[in-house]
Amino acid sequence: MPGSEADEAAALTAAVRDDPHARLALAARYYEKASIRSYRRAELAFMHWQLRRGVLAPDTGSPWWRAVNESLLRDAIEGECRHRTGRETDVRLPVRRWIEFLRGPSPRTWYRAHNSSIIAGYVEHRELAEAEKPAERFFMDVAMIRVLYADSLLSDPRLAAGRFARLAPWLGDPRRKWTGVFLSLHNILPGTYPLPDEKVGWFLARENRLGHLIDYGVILPRAQRLYEHASRDLGHPEVLDMVREGHPIYAWPGDPHEAWSSDATPASEPCWAGPSAEPPDRGRTPVAVPTAFGRAERRSGFCPHPLTEPAESCAGQRPPPVATPHGAPRLVGAPQSTAGSCT
Template sequence: MTEQGSALASARAQVAAVRDDPRGRLALITRTYHGPTGRAPHHLPFRRAALSFMRWQERRGVLNALDAPVPGSAWWRGVNERLLRDGCESVALAGGLAGEPSSRAVRLWLAFIETPTARNWYRAHNASIVGAYLEHRELAEAESAAERFFMNVALGRVLYAHALVGAPRLAVGRFAPLGRVLGDPRLGMAGAFLSLRRVLPYRYPLTRDVEAYIADEQDLGRLLDYAVIVPRLQRVYEWSAEELREPRLLELVRDGNPVYAWPFEKRHVWRSAHMPLAGRILERATKAQ
C-alpha cells in the first residue's frame, strides 16, 4: 500500500500546514484530544498537561519559523513536530484511515485513545518525546550550552512525572499514595513538572552561562530538581526505558547524570553545592523505596 491517503500521510500534511504557525500548532494538538469524531470527553482533560508544555514553548518563541524576525529553534520545532505527528496519526488510524502505526509511540497513543488513563497518556506522550530526542541529537548539539542543559532538565522532569503515576515508590518513596495524584496529567499539579516557565526566561536564544540560570532558579524548582529528581535520576531513566521499551534512552544518562548533548565531564551542574536544609529534609523524606 502506498503512503498516499494513509493515516501517516494525513498526519504529515496536518503538521506541515502549521509548521511555521506556533498558534496553529497549539490548535492542532488541541484538536487531537477531541478524537476522530470531534467528541472525546474522556480524553479532553488530558489536554491540560500537553498544552502547559506547548504554551511554554510558544511563549519562548522556540516554535517560531526559522526565517522569522526572531527565529525559533530547529531542535524544539523538531521535537514538537514529532509529538504532533504521532498524535495526528493515531487519531487518523482510530478514525479509520488506512495504514499501520508508523512507530511504537503511535501504538501507545492508540492504546491511550482506547483506554484514556494517566499511565497510558504518559506512555504515549513520553514515547513521542523520547523518540524525538533520539531523532534530533545532531540538532541539539547546535544549541547553546544553556539550552542543552535545560533540554536535559525538561526530559528528566517529564520522565519523573511519569514515574509519579507508574512507579510512585520510586518517585516519592513513603509518600507513594500521593504520587498518582501529584503526577496525574488531568490535574494542575502535573504542569509544574511539564513546564519550565518558572525556570527559564520567556526568550530564545539563551545568552548567559548555565550557572547564571541555575542561580536564578526559584526555590521550589531547585528543590524539585536537586533534592527529589536528581538523586533517583538513574533509576528513573532505567524504569522509563523498560516502561517505554526504548533501551536507547539509557544512552542519555550516565551514573545518574544526564548526558544528552551534554559532556559527562561537566556533570557538576547536576549537583547542588549548597543544598538548603529544606532540600536535605525533602531528599531524605522522599527517598526511593
C-alpha cells in the same frame, strides 16, 4: 492504502510548521473529544510556554524545539487516524502508544504515549540539539528527566515518592494543575530565546526555590533509576544513552557533574536584575531541601528569575503559582479538525 495515515499526519503537521499559533490550535483540536479533553492541560500549558519563549517561531526559533514538538504532534495525529480507520498494525512504537491511549484513556496510557514520542523525538533530532547553546542543551535534559519522573509517579510510585508512594498517582495525574510543577520549565528559564550567554550556574542561581527542590532534592537522586525504568517500561532502550552515572547527558557538551551538582549554583550570588547589573547588598535565605522525601539539609535559597519574575527580596519568597493552560484558540487558517483527514 498502507501508509496513508502517516502521510495524512505528516501533511497536517507540515501545514502548521511555520505558524506557531496554528500548531497550538492543532494540538488543542486533537483533544476535542470529550473522553480525552481533560488530558490536554499539561501539553497545551507547555506549548503556551514554548510560544511565549519564541522557540517555535520559523525564522528566529529553535530548530530542535520545533522538530521535537512536530514529532509529538505527528505521532499523536497518526495514532488518531489509525484508530479511526482500524489500520493499527505495523506501526512505530510511539504511534502504537497513542492508539492505546485512545482505546483506553487514562493518566497511565497518556504518559506512555507522550513520553514515547518525546524520547523518539530526542533520539531523532540529537544533531539539532548540538547546535544549541550549552545552557539550552542542559535544560533539554531537565525537560526529559522531569517528564520521566512525572510518568514514574504513576508507573512506579515507590521509585518516585518513596514512603509517600500512595500520594504519587494523584501528584502525577496530567489532568491536574499540580502536574505543571513537574512538566513546566517556566520557573527556571527566561521567557526568551535564545538564552543569554551565561553559564548554567547563572541560571540556577535564579531558579525558583520549588524548581530547584524538585530537580536537585527529589528527581536527581533517582535519575539513573528513572532512565532504567523508562527503558524497560516504555520499551525505549535508547533512553539509556541519555544518562551516565546518575547524570543526564543527552546533549551536554561538558562534564555532567559540573551542571548537575548542587555545588554548581554560585553560593554567594544573591538575586539581582541581570548579568550586567550591580548586585544589591542582601544575603540569601537558607531553605531545607529534602534529598529523598524525608531527610533534609540546609542549602542556600533561590531567587525569582530576573527575566520572568520581580526581583524582590529573597527573604520570604513564595513559589509562584503553577501555570495553567489558556483556552484553546480558534485561529483563522488553522486546520479545523484532524478527524476528517483520516480516510
